[in-house]
Structures are given as structure tokens and as C-alpha cells.
Amino acid sequence: MRRYRLPLYWFSLLLILFFGPLAVGLEAQTASKTEDYELRCTLIDDSGVIRLVPASRLKPEERMFAKCKPEKKKTSRAKGRPTPLFRTTVALGSEHEAKALNPEEVPLKGPVREFDMATPLGRLQVRWEVALVGLLGKRPSELAKEAWRAATRTVAKIGFPVGTRGADYQWSLVFMDQKTTEEVSPWSEGGCHPGWIRPPASIYISVGLLASQCGNGKPISGVKLQNEVLKTLYHEVGHALEYQLLGEQLFGRERYHSEGFAEWFKFRVLERLGKRNDANGELVTAMRSFSDSWKPSDFSGSAEDYSRAFAYIRAIADVRGDRQLFKIYKSMREQEISFEAALKQVTYWSLKRWRREVKKSLGLK
Numbered sequence: 001m002r003r004y005r006l007p008l009y010w011f012s013l014l015l016i017l018f019f020g021p022l023a024v025g026l027e028a029q030t031a032s033k034t035e036d037y038e039l040r041c042t043l044i045d046d047s048g049v050i051r052l053v054p055a056s057r058l059k060p061e062e063r064m065f066a067k068c069k070p071e072k073k074k075t076s077r078a079k080g081r082p083t084p085l086f087r088t089t090v091a092l093g094s095e096h097e098a099k100a101l102n103p104e105e106v107p108l109k110g111p112v113r114e115f116d117m118a119t120p121l122g123r124l125q126v127r128w129e130v131a132l133v134g135l136l137g138k139r140p141s142e143l144a145k146e147a148w149r150a151a152t153r154t155v156a157k158i159g160f161p162v163g164t165r166g167a168d169y170q171w172s173l174v175f176m177d178q179k180t181t182e183e184v185s186p187w188s189e190g191g192c193h194p195g196w197i198r199p200p201a202s203i204y205i206s207v208g209l210l211a212s213q214c215g216n217g218k219p220i221s222g223v224k225l226q227n228e229v230l231k232t233l234y235h236e237v238g239h240a241l242e243y244q245l246l247g248e249q250l251f252g253r254e255r256y257h258s259e260g261f262a263e264w265f266k267f268r269v270l271e272r273l274g275k276r277n278d279a280n281g282e283l284v285t286a287m288r289s290f291s292d293s294w295k296p297s298d299f300s301g302s303a304e305d306y307s308r309a310f311a312y313i314r315a316i317a318d319v320r321g322d323r324q325l326f327k328i329y330k331s332m333r334e335q336e337i338s339f340e341a342a343l344k345q346v347t348y349w350s351l352k353r354w355r356r357e358v359k360k361s362l363g364l365k
Contacts, residue, residue, distance in 0.1 A: 103172040103173060103203070104127065104174075107183070107184075108128070111131075112129060112130065113127070113139070114126065115139075117141075119145075121155070122169025122170055126141050128176075131177065132175055132177060135211055135221050136207065136222070136225055136226055137221070137225075143233070144173055144233070159323065160241065160326070172202045175229075184204075185206075192216075193209075194210045194228075196236070203233070203240075231278065235262045237265065238262035246332060256305070256312070256339075257309065260306075285307045286362060287362050289304040289305075290362060292355070292359075296312060296339075296340065313325070316328070320347055328347075329342070
């Protein structure tokens with residue numbers, strides 16, 4: 001029986017015809033995937049400012065200190081513009097947030113000024129009533145710049161996870177007098193709330209309430225008022241950072257660690273700035289507020305509870321280090337568990353041990 005042999009060139013031609021389109025398709029798909037990614041680098045310069053830049057823009061002397069990795073490009077399908085890390089609309093998880101207007105919607109009184117700037121923590125938009133300048137002794141935009149500069153350097157010093165310190169934040173900040181605050185405040189049950197945040201990064205500051213000290217003392221102005229505004233801003237930025245650590249689903253579920261973390265971040269900023277009197281004042285208040293019978297679930301929102309929650313968060317960072325604190329938040333987010341459960345998983349601390357470490361870190365017997 002005669003065998004039929006296919007000539008080599010016909011065999012090669014069949015291979016090209018069959019596999020050629022497939023190879024082109026794979027190449028195109030690979031090229032498409034490559035175009036969706038870019039090499040981005042994180043660099044902390046000598047002043048402590050975090051920079052997130054494409055690798056192509058790094059200077060030769062910066063390359064050896066930068067940490068780079070491929071990241072998917074964040075683009076908007078509709079307009080082809082970068083998509084911000086924060087979404088402009090969020091699922092409102094509480095009655096307070098549902099009542100809050102966006103900062104750009106707050107009906108400010110009299111002449112209004114606006115300011116927009118880029119910061120290492122992201123774009124910052126500020127609105128304020130001109131009348132507040134006389135009370136403060138400087139423009140609120142100057143205070144905002146000072147606060148964001150200090151917060152940025154503290155974030156770098158503490159070593160926040162890179163995902164929470166990128167340059168894609170979209171901050172919106174409004175400064176109000178007391179009358180405007182009464183009209184727009186989401187806190188219907190009373191109490192004094194000179195500052196609050198609507199996640200992820202809309203911050204409201206009542207200069208009027210801070211100036212009146214919530215009616216509990218002699219009104220303040222000038223440098224003293226500036227200091228109170230700055231401390232309130234540090235606290236609210238701390239909330240925004242915790243939101244990034246936890247995500248929308250878990251943020252605000254347990255108020256004690258939310259307020260404790262914000263107070264801890266404020267404390268770290270004051271330490272970083274060398275404001276020892278203010279930082280020591282936070283510790284003294286925490287020492288006076290400490291109670292052997294108090295537990296985190298008892299948090300009710302009183303001034304003493306704020307100090308106690310701060311002391312509990314600070315003890316973790318003080319004894320085990322900042323990275324362990326962030327590891328707790330990572331466990332919370334990945335496993336959707338409570339702070340106390342994550343604490344036990346990461347540090348093996350029981351509530352009783354946690355309280356004992358708090359007492360030690362405050363220097364109490």
C-alpha cells in the first residue's frame with residue numbers, strides 16, 4: 001500500500017493558517033493587558049513628604065530609594081479621567097450621615113471664599129465664610145495647608161500602609177460659624193460637635209462652636225482658636241485614614257476604636273510637631289479618665305470615653321508597635337471581624353491583658 005506524504009512546505013502553511021490568528025489574538029490580548037498597567041513608585045523625600053509618581057518621572061538619584069510596582073491604571077470609562085480613590089457617593093450608614101450636606105452644598109453666610117490645592121495626601125478643596133478670618137486671625141485655607149502638611153509627615157513617620165497614603169484622596173473641607181452649624185449639623189440629639197466627617201473625606205469644622213468652647217468657658221480667638229481648629233482637623237483626618245484601613249463596610253461599626261484611633265492620630269501629629277504641652281495634656285486627661293471597670297463596649301461618647309478609647313488604641317502601638325496596630329485593622333477588613341477579635345488574633349491579648357497594658361503605658365500602678 002502506497003503512503004501519501006504531505007510536503008514540508010504544505011505542512012508549514014497549514015500550521016501558519018491554523019495557529020497564526022490565535023497567536024495574533026494572544027499577542028493583542030497581552031499588549032492590551034500591558035497597556036492597562038503602569039509602573040508606579042512610592043518615594044518619601046527628605047522632608048517626609050510622600051510622593052507617588054510613575055517610574056518614568058523619577059530622577060536618577062531617586063530610583064535607588066523608590067519602591068515600585070505595576071499598578072492597574074485607574075481610568076473612568078465615561079471621560080477617560082483618573083478615578084479618585086474616594087468615591088463621590090457613598091452608602092450612608094447612619095442617620096447622622098444621611099442628614100449631612102456635602103461641604104460644597106453648605107449654605108455659608110455672607111461673602112464666601114474657596115481654595116483648591118494639591119497635597120501629597122490628595123486634592124484638597126476648602127470653603128469658608130470671610131467673617132471667620134477676623135475671629136481666627138488668618139485665613140482658614142492657611143490652617144488647612146498647615147494641618148495637611150503636618151498630617152502628611154506624620155503618616156510617613158508612622159509608616160501607614162501604602163494603600164492608605166496614596167495621592168488619590170479627594171478631600172472636601174468647609175469652615176462654618178455657629179449659626180450655620182446649627183442649621184446643617186446632623187447631630188439632632190444635642191451635645192457639642194465642632195467637627196465631624198462624612199466618609200470618606202468630607203470634613204466639617206464649626207469655628208463658631210470652637211470659639212465659644214461649646215458654651216463651657218470664656219470665648220477664645222486668634223492663636224488659641226487656631227490651635228483648637230488644627231487639633232480638630234487632625235482628629236478628622238484620623239477618621240478618614242481609618243476609613244481607608246477598614247473600608248466602607250466596617251467603618252463606624254464600633255465607635256470606641258473609631259474615636260480612639262482618631263484621637264491617637266491627633267496625638268501622634270502633636271508629638272511629631274513637638275507640641276509637648278498639647279500631647280502631654282492628652283495623656284494627663286487619659287490618666288485621669290482611666291477606670292479599671294471600663295471596657296470598650298461601654299463607650300457612650302463622653303469626653304472621658306474619648307480619652308479612654310485613645311488610651312486603649314495608644315497602648316497597642318506603644319507596646320507592640322504601629323505595624324501591629326495596622327495588622328489588626330488588616331485582619332478586621334479581610335475577615336470582617338470585630339476589633340477585639342482581631343486584637344486577640346494578632347497579639348493574643350485578652351480584654352483583661354489589654355486593660356493591664358493600657359494601665360502600664362499610662363504609667364499608672
